[in-house]
Amino acid sequence: xxxxxxxxxxxxxxxxxxxxxxxxxxxxxxxxxxxxxxxxxxxxxxxxxxxxxxxxxxxxxxxxxxxxxxxxxxxxxxxxxxxxxxxxxxxxxxxxxxxxxxxxxxxxxxxxxxxxxxxxxxxxxxxxxxxxxxxxxxxxxxxxxxxxxxxxxxxxxxxxxxxxxxxxxxxxxxxxxxxxxxxxxxxxxxxxxxxxxxxxxxxxxxxxxxxxxxxxxxxxxxxxxxxxxxxxxxxxxxxxxxxxxxxxxxxxxxxxxxxxxxxxxxxxxxxxxxxxxxxxxxxxxxxxxxxxxxxxxxxxxxxxxxxxxxxxxxxxxxxxxxxxxxxxxxxxxxxxxxxxxxxxxxxxxxxxxxxxxxxxxxxxxxxxxxxxxxxxxxxxxxxxxxxxxxxxxxxxxxxxxxxxxxxxxxxxxxxxxxxxxxxxxxxxxxxxxxxxxxxxxxxxxxxxxxxxxxxxxxxxxxxxxxxxxxxxxxxxxxxxxxxxxxxxxxxxxxxxxxxxxxxxxxxxxxxxxxxxxxxxxxxxxxxxxxxxxxxxxxxxxxxxxxxxxx
Amino acid sequence: xxxxxxxxxxxxxxxxxxxxxxxxxxxxxxxxxxxxxxxxxxxxxxxxxxxxxxxxxxxxxxxxxxxxxxxxxxxxxxxxxxxxxxxxxxxxxxxxxxxxxxxxxxxxxxxxxxxxxxxxxxxxxxxxxxxxxxxxxxxxxxxxxxxxxxxxxxxxxxxxxxxxxxxxxxxxxxxxxx
Numbered sequence: 001x002x003x004x005x006x007x008x009x010x011x012x013x014x015x016x017x018x019x020x021x022x023x024x025x026x027x028x029x030x031x032x033x034x035x036x037x038x039x040x041x042x043x044x045x046x047x048x049x050x051x052x053x054x055x056x057x058x059x060x061x062x063x064x065x066x067x068x069x070x071x072x073x074x075x076x077x078x079x080x081x082x083x084x085x086x087x088x089x090x091x092x093x094x095x096x097x098x099x100x101x102x103x104x105x106x107x108x109x110x111x112x113x114x115x116x117x118x119x120x121x122x123x124x125x126x127x128x129x130x131x132x133x134x135x136x137x138x139x140x141x142x143x144x145x146x147x148x149x150x151x152x153x154x155x156x157x158x159x160x161x162x163x164x165x166x167x168x169x170x171x172x173x174x175x176x177x178x179x180x181x182x183x184x185x186x187x188x189x190x191x192x193x194x195x196x197x198x199x200x201x202x203x204x205x206x207x208x209x210x211x212x213x214x215x216x217x218x219x220x221x222x223x224x225x226x227x228x229x230x231x232x233x234x235x236x237x238x239x240x241x242x243x244x245x246x247x248x249x250x251x252x253x254x255x256x257x258x259x260x261x262x263x264x265x266x267x268x269x270x271x272x273x274x275x276x277x278x279x280x281x282x283x284x285x286x287x288x289x290x291x292x293x294x295x296x297x298x299x300x301x302x303x304x305x306x307x308x309x310x311x312x313x314x315x316x317x318x319x320x321x322x323x324x325x326x327x328x329x330x331x332x333x334x335x336x337x338x339x340x341x342x343x344x345x346x347x348x349x350x351x352x353x354x355x356x357x358x359x360x361x362x363x364x365x366x367x368x369x370x371x372x373x374x375x376x377x378x379x380x381x382x383x384x385x386x387x388x389x390x391x392x393x394x395x396x397x398x399x400x401x402x403x404x405x406x407x408x409x410x411x412x413x414x415x416x417x418x419x420x421x422x423x424x425x426x427x428x429x430x431x432x433x434x435x436x437x438x439x440x441x442x443x444x445x446x447x448x449x450x451x452x453x454x455x456x457x458x459x460x461x462x463x464x465x466x467x468x469x470x471x472x473x474x475x476x477x478x479x480x481x482x483x484x485x486x487x488x489x490x491x492x493x494x495x496x497x498x499x500x501x502x503x504x505x506x507x508x509x510x511x512x513x514x515x516x517x518x519x520x521x522x523x524x525x526x527x528x529x530x531x532x533x534x535x536x537x538x539x540x541x542x543x544x545x546x547x548x549x550x
Numbered sequence: 551x552x553x554x555x556x557x558x559x560x561x562x563x564x565x566x567x568x569x570x571x572x573x574x575x576x577x578x579x580x581x582x583x584x585x586x587x588x589x590x591x592x593x594x595x596x597x598x599x600x601x602x603x604x605x606x607x608x609x610x611x612x613x614x615x616x617x618x619x620x621x622x623x624x625x626x627x628x629x630x631x632x633x634x635x636x637x638x639x640x641x642x643x644x645x646x647x648x649x650x651x652x653x654x655x656x657x658x659x660x661x662x663x664x665x666x667x668x669x670x671x672x673x674x675x676x677x678x679x680x681x682x683x684x685x686x687x688x689x690x691x692x693x694x695x696x697x698x699x700x701x702x703x704x705x706x707x708x709x710x711x712x713x714x715x716x717x718x719x720x721x722x723x724x725x726x727x728x
Contacts, residue, residue, distance in 0.1 A: 047694075048694055048696065049693055049694050050689055050693045050694060050697055057630075057685070057689055058626065058629075058630050058697065059630055066630070085630075339711070339712060372692040372693075372705060372706060372709060372711060373688060373689060373692040373693050375692075376688050376692070385684065386604070386605040386606070386669075386684060386687075387604065387605070387607065387666065388607055388609065390605075390606075391606050391607065391609065391611075391613075394692075394709065395611065395708055395709055398709040398710075398711075399709065399710060
């Protein structure tokens, strides 16, 4: 039996798709939201330190599952088939809420210069660094909307570097943990400007949900008390409450269906029983994350689009990037661990921009609580990796180590990319994503600089020994993946226009971090949410009852 | 309990079959029940146990042997770590071969100091296997007991993390026997 035609079909129930579903459903459009993963709840926390979304040695807790979803990674070792729980896969969760179901929930606005990277720093050789076609001021009202509708806590009033905002945050910060109290005076002595991390996390009851209970199972886990905020417990339930939206989980989209003229008519997807279904719609919104959105467009072939939808000028899948995370750790001669989650609490933006000789920078903050096995990554290079000395160090240092890290804004690379693999197919027979490319050398230069600042902070705070961790040059992806369907005014050098509509086809939108031209020196989620509100607004302006105006 | 006994026999049997399919090594794999492990032969289990103990030795706190890291690895090799079965079979053989070559005896028969020497060689000569067993030993020692290691939460007691958690629900999986 044919499925009932709807106005809007959204593929992917993550940060972007969740907001779009709610905005369109609230405006009266009939909406189907397809999600390949499941809908988990607070009861799925499980506190499993080896199988969650951050430590995945025994698998991903919130998808995708290892059995059905390979990718191909091309790097110095050649071509490798990689599985979702393995490093190199560039995974983001596959579930209702997407990454927002199990993330750390830092809720940053990008800065004004983050939208004007090319104008600010000029061309960087070997990078496709470019300005966004929109400015911070275009997003500002939607940042505010995201902060208030979903709910952000924190106190950014001491962040002198932030762009102008019309309204403060709706919730106060969590009370400071021990690391905060150690790091605050040190940053002030250094003349820096520390403040309370903004987070999509209830610090007080908000929107009918409880406040954070300060446990150590935060990033990577389901929030047991539903205090951490994602699209799964805000906008998606709100979309359902309108009566205009249906969420279909366990539904894997194969391709966008196109009519003779090249207009989208819906999608073909596999339902939970793996039957192929056709859902027709007036509009198709692609919100699968940077890797899977590019894959879906590239897997959509048509006489008019032989190289994939939106790919006339070979920009789909290009510029895959995320964030490089340098870190410094400091060993103290007293216990710094207080078991009060989430851990990350204090940040500075003193080094996001204006660093001599560098095209950008990044925010720095203390790290989330490290569970015992995660601490293995914190052990300094001079400690032997096994035997008595390693055990001694872990025993002594576990509660005395503070880590500061932060996302460095990356220089996008044209050759860091998503393609579809010519041979490897997934469980459903759909060609899989093929990832290749590297980080730009200048990104690593910036990383070394901010790691140095993190180390300075720890020394000032009284650490007796400090050490740095600088990532290698391999491709960035993972939860902060972005850039593969760049937003721009020129169809020859971008995939979607400033309203996130494909240049090629006027009833297909891409609304997720794929459209980010650059990715800020911050966790990207609030920008994804805000841009989804903005794009939805413009979509609805163009909506004429059964189609959008060209 | 007949049920768990049947499961146990079945597990040993499939381990034996898997083993003989993967390598042509020696050992008493043909007899179901000869090994207390799901994947390892009795001898392999001893070797892995000794390697784990080298990686995280006992001192005033328990080491990997008491934490049953080998049990963790054995369980996972029949599940998410299936893809490492071949690496383990060959890696363990390489450790015993290196041990015999250097000191004329199996790895488990060597005194601790000589085991350390052999393992330091293996870290260079069979680095892929060494990286696996290093990571897996840490997981089996520092990870959640529900997966078969960290018996009695020995590592969490060692570093002083308060457990069981006082906040939230208590409905997660119970530690597995073994």
